[in-house]
Amino acid sequence: MRWLVQHFLSEYLRPWKLASFATGFGLLLAGADYYRAPDWDYAISFIMATLTYLTAPWSVRVLKDRRWRWAPLALFWYYFTVDGCYWLYWRSVKPEALDMREANFYASSCLYWLCGFIWLHRGPLRKLLRRQEDDAAGQDELTVRQMAARVLVTIALFWMAFFIYSTTTGKERVTGLCRQIAPGMDVGQLTAFAEDHGLGPWRHLNSGTKLAYLAEARTAGRHACRIEFEGGKVRNATYSHAD
Structure with a gap:
């Protein structure tokens, strides 16, 4: 049990993951300040970003590895992160902001699974970027072409999430x-x-x-x-x- 806890902590504390989380969180704070949407503030940005960082990679891995026994828990964390905590927060802070709930659900869902794939890799960033397999680590490495494809897909999904959010909140x-x-x-x-x-x-x-x-x-x-x-x-x- 102790080894398992240390293993998960080591993954969450990897510099490349923390750096990417900090970058994304910074963009959320900047967006909250710039757009001033009724359902977007610093607090909910922190809550949803942190929950995504902690649960999305695990949820993706559960579905990717077909661990169906854990699928209900993975789906629970997905729902709670993109909608449950959002509802609880705005219900107590500003109930009228819940008019944006549907729009938030679609955009946050895209970002949740996207971030899960970004942080899915276990190990240092240098292993993620290698072209050759590292026999000692026993993990499959990505080629440059595969890495480029993932970057392009990531950009496309971010754009899709932004467009969905912009469209569904556009009227107000x-x-x-x-x-x-x-x-x-x-x-x-x-x-x-x-x-x-x-x-x-x-x-x-x-x-x-x-x-x-x-x-x-x-x-x-x-x-x-x-x-x-x-x-x-x-x-x-x-x-x-x-x-």
């Missing part, structure tokens, strides 16, 4: 932006606002514009502000959704 976010576009705002002010908040296209706006749609780039234009002009100034701005 863009509606808030549309409300900030006040009647009487001139084209120059509107252009600066759109550029600062990722809305576009704004380059075609001019004093003769009568109607324009400024869509959010990060959701591929699905969420936008419909803006009516009069005399070169904003007359009305409302939220618009493209199916």
Whole structure:
């Protein structure tokens, strides 16, 4: 039992895993500060990131190795990490934030399994990067091509998680932006606002514009502000959704 505890601790304390965890956690903190989403703060970032670090690799290994006896526990940790702790936290801190629960579930699920695969390797980073097998360690090593493929898949999954989160939270976010576009705002002010908040296209706006749609780039234009002009100034701005 003591050996087992030491083994798991040694894996969690490996420098490359701690460094990657710190990097990801730092990005979560930066995102919480930058996007100011109603369900994204420092505390929930720490809780969910830590639980993911501790449980995701084990959950992935259980399913990968077909240890079906442990599958219910692996699925429990998956659910509790991506949704259970989220529900408990916001239920006690700010219940209205739970409106974002479904969006969080999809994005966090992608990140949970992605991180599980990233931290699945047991051993030093140098062994993960070797092309040849290390007979002494008795582990299969990745070739450069396989490593490159994993990096590309990782990037793709991160982008997918970000897009899913952005899309499912877009209505509330863009509606808030549309409300900030006040009647009487001139084209120059509107252009600066759109550029600062990722809305576009704004380059075609001019004093003769009568109607324009400024869509959010990060959701591929699905969420936008419909803006009516009069005399070169904003007359009305409302939220618009493209199916």
